[in-house]
Amino acid sequence: MEPILVAKxxxxxxxxxxxxxxxxxxxxPGEVLGVIGDNGAGKSTLIKVLCGAVTPDxxxxxxxxxxxxxxxxxxxxxxxxxTVYQNLALSPALSITDNMFLGREIRQKGFMGKFLKFxxxxxxxxxxxxxxxxxxxxxxxxxxxxxETLSGGQRQGVAVARATSFGTKVVIMDEPTAALGVKxxxxxxxxxxxxxARGIPIILISHNMPHVFEVADRIHxxxxxxxxxxxxxxxxxxxxxxxxxxxxxxxxxx
Amino acid sequence: xxxxxxxxxxxxxxxPKFSSDLGEKDQDHHTFDIGEQSTLKKIxxxxxxxxxxVPVIILVLSVIGFGFLAGGKFFSAFNLSLxxxxxxxxxxxxxxxxxxxxxxxxxxxxxxxxxxxxVFMGKLSVEMGIPTLPAIAVGMVSGVAxxxxxxxxxxxxxxxxxxVTLGTWNIFFALVIFFTGSQSxxxxxxxxxxxxLHFWGERINLxxxxxxxxxxxxxxIFIFLWFLLNKTAWGRHVYAIGDDKEAAxxxxxxxxxxxxxxxxxAGLVVAIGAWVSIxxxxxxxxxxxxxxxxxSITAVVIGGTSLFGGRGTIIGSLFGALxxxxxxxGLSIAGLDVLWQRFALGCxxxxxxxxxxxxxxxxx
Numbered sequence: 001m002e003p004i005l006v007a008k009x010x011x012x013x014x015x016x017x018x019x020x021x022x023x024x025x026x027x028x029p030g031e032v033l034g035v036i037g038d039n040g041a042g043k044s045t046l047i048k049v050l051c052g053a054v055t056p057d058x059x060x061x062x063x064x065x066x067x068x069x070x071x072x073x074x075x076x077x078x079x080x081x082x083t084v085y086q087n088l089a090l091s092p093a094l095s096i097t098d099n100m101f102l103g104r105e106i107r108q109k110g111f112m113g114k115f116l117k118f119x120x121x122x123x124x125x126x127x128x129x130x131x132x133x134x135x136x137x138x139x140x141x142x143x144x145x146x147x148e149t150l151s152g153g154q155r156q157g158v159a160v161a162r163a164t165s166f167g168t169k170v171v172i173m174d175e176p177t178a179a180l181g182v183k184x185x186x187x188x189x190x191x192x193x194x195x196x197a198r199g200i201p202i203i204l205i206s207h208n209m210p211h212v213f214e215v216a217d218r219i220h221x222x223x224x225x226x227x228x229x230x231x232x233x234x235x236x237x238x239x240x241x242x243x244x245x246x247x248x249x250x251x252x253x254x
Numbered sequence: 255x256x257x258x259x260x261x262x263x264x265x266x267x268x269x270p271k272f273s274s275d276l277g278e279k280d281q282d283h284h285t286f287d288i289g290e291q292s293t294l295k296k297i298x299x300x301x302x303x304x305x306x307x308v309p310v311i312i313l314v315l316s317v318i319g320f321g322f323l324a325g326g327k328f329f330s331a332f333n334l335s336l337x338x339x340x341x342x343x344x345x346x347x348x349x350x351x352x353x354x355x356x357x358x359x360x361x362x363x364x365x366x367x368x369x370x371x372x373v374f375m376g377k378l379s380v381e382m383g384i385p386t387l388p389a390i391a392v393g394m395v396s397g398v399a400x401x402x403x404x405x406x407x408x409x410x411x412x413x414x415x416x417x418v419t420l421g422t423w424n425i426f427f428a429l430v431i432f433f434t435g436s437q438s439x440x441x442x443x444x445x446x447x448x449x450x451l452h453f454w455g456e457r458i459n460l461x462x463x464x465x466x467x468x469x470x471x472x473x474x475i476f477i478f479l480w481f482l483l484n485k486t487a488w489g490r491h492v493y494a495i496g497d498d499k500e501a502a503x504x505x506x507x508x509x510x511x512x513x514x515x516x517x518x519x520a521g522l523v524v525a526i527g528a529w530v531s532i533x534x535x536x537x538x539x540x541x542x543x544x545x546x547x548x549x550s551i552t553a554v555v556i557g558g559t560s561l562f563g564g565r566g567t568i569i570g571s572l573f574g575a576l577x578x579x580x581x582x583x584g585l586s587i588a589g590l591d592v593l594w595q596r597f598a599l600g601c602x603x604x605x606x607x608x609x610x611x612x613x614x615x616x617x618x
Contacts, residue, residue, distance in 0.1 A: 073504055094490065094493055104506065119487060
């Protein structure tokens with residue numbers, strides 16, 4: 001099977017600090033790839049490069065086998081790489097529907113939409129409801145509820161629904177459970193399963209080992225600016241992963 | 255080295271394991287059970303969902319209150335319609351100001367922009383003999399240009415809107431003095447040379463209620479902006495930028511470009527206000543509306559729009575302007591000194607912002 005997203009020899013320096021040194025990454029269709037690494041391993045730089053927030057000094061990114069370049073998260077998004085940021089990037093004072101379509105609004109057909117630029121609220125609400133129920137979030141009753149009235153997990157749900165709604169090829173999730181309680185984290189992990197079930201591969205960055213081990217199909221261990229190894233969570237213990245991450249143990253040869 | 259990893263792995267084992275029965279209980283998490291709340295909480299929630307209610311209540315209460323205080327004179331059709339006439343200009347400025355404040359900005363230069371636009375209209379048509387309509391068009395362009403200039407300074411130089419508009423307020427005011435030489439353009443000259451400039455000052459009598467055309471135009475502007483803000487993507491983006499600029503940027507909104515367009519639209523509204531102001535005042539005076547900047551901010555704040563951006567309604571600002579008008583009129587009819595009008599207005603501003611802060615707490 002061909003990987004959908006490939007990063008080849010990515011390097012990035014900040015002054016004298018090497019954040020990435022010929023780092024590689026492959027994401028296959030329909031999988032959840034966990035990315036773990038110690039603080040300062042270059043994990044977040046790797047993700048920022050993949051989502052378009054940082055331009056690498058060298059190296060290339062291939063999406064569907066084609067080399068792609070982007071200079072902003074918006075360009076990455078138009079190519080089909082969606083990111084759910086740690087802070088979610090939602091507007092709390094706007095409704096669920098408004099947030100899901102922010103920057104990609106549906107206009108009314110005909111004169112009203114073309115010349116008066118009126119929004120087709122009904123179409124947006126229907127679509128938003130559909131997306132949320134596909135992800136098992138239909139229990140959010142009122143689609144016009146303001147996002148600030150939602151719980152942390154529900155907000156995450158809205159952000160994920162938005163990220164998976166527009167012809168998305170890859171979803172990057174940055175620490176989705178970091179700010180959540182036990183129950184809400186549980187919900188988000190289920191959500192990740194729903195997204196995978198819909199065939200959209202996910203790159204999951206997290207510090208939370210139990211969460212990564214629970215949902216990831218493969219785990220990419222990042223160390224000293226490059227990929228140390230990729231492990232199968234079924235064959236290794238969490239303690240092994242931590243040992244690889246910190247350099248306490250030699251990684252398996254692959 | 256091994257010891258560290260052992261410690262970490264021990265920590266990991268201590269982490270709570272997720273049992274599947276949590277999933278069952280979790281279901282109730284997605285229903286929005288507001289549960290039992292105190293009456294105060296309910297009021298807070300209600301006001302949070304309906305931000306225009308506060309100014310409406312204040313307006314109704316103040317009309318009733320001044321009715322008692324000042325008697326029938328206040329309630330006369332003439333006086334009530336006079337209040338609407340008097341708030342026309344501040345109302346239009348407040349409409350423009352609302353757009354800026356919704357983006358978490360503030361515009362101290364609106365009144366100076368307006369006077370500058372009215373100077374262009376008056377100068378060109380009365381003193382330079384240019385036909386009135388092109389002169390008005392130049393005034394409109396001046397409004398859009400000065401507004402966009404503010405927007406460009408805010409986005410390109412990344413300066414706070416407060417500082418940018420504090421600067422441009424002085425710059426625009428200086429330009430007004432430069433172009434006019436501190437001379438007013440007299441009402442009688444305008445009447446002869448360019449009567450069209452007085453158009454919005456003409457009055458119609460509807461069963462004792464006397465309205466200027468300008469008052470209707472003001473209401474038209476508010477309705478138009480309401481549609482713009484609530485029914486178009488542009489309007490939703492105004493709120494999104496004010497709410498969380500970074501989130502808006504990551505959602506794909508070109509926030510800088512949007513901000514310049516918002517300041518430009520505000521400038522256009524201000525320029526329309528310039529035309530109306532010539533009809534209202536009669537003459538074009540370089541020193542008029544010196545306090546218009548602050549009056550417009552007062553109306554917006556009393557109208558329930560948050561100075562922190564993203565929250566508020568355009569119609570609220572109309573009510574805010576009317577509240578200020580009702581207070582000034584009522585207090586003067588009741589025979590109170592001007593100083594008490596200012597005193598009352600000051601209290602009103604602080605109360606309005608206090609209520610806004612209290613309502614905002616709901617989201618935490």
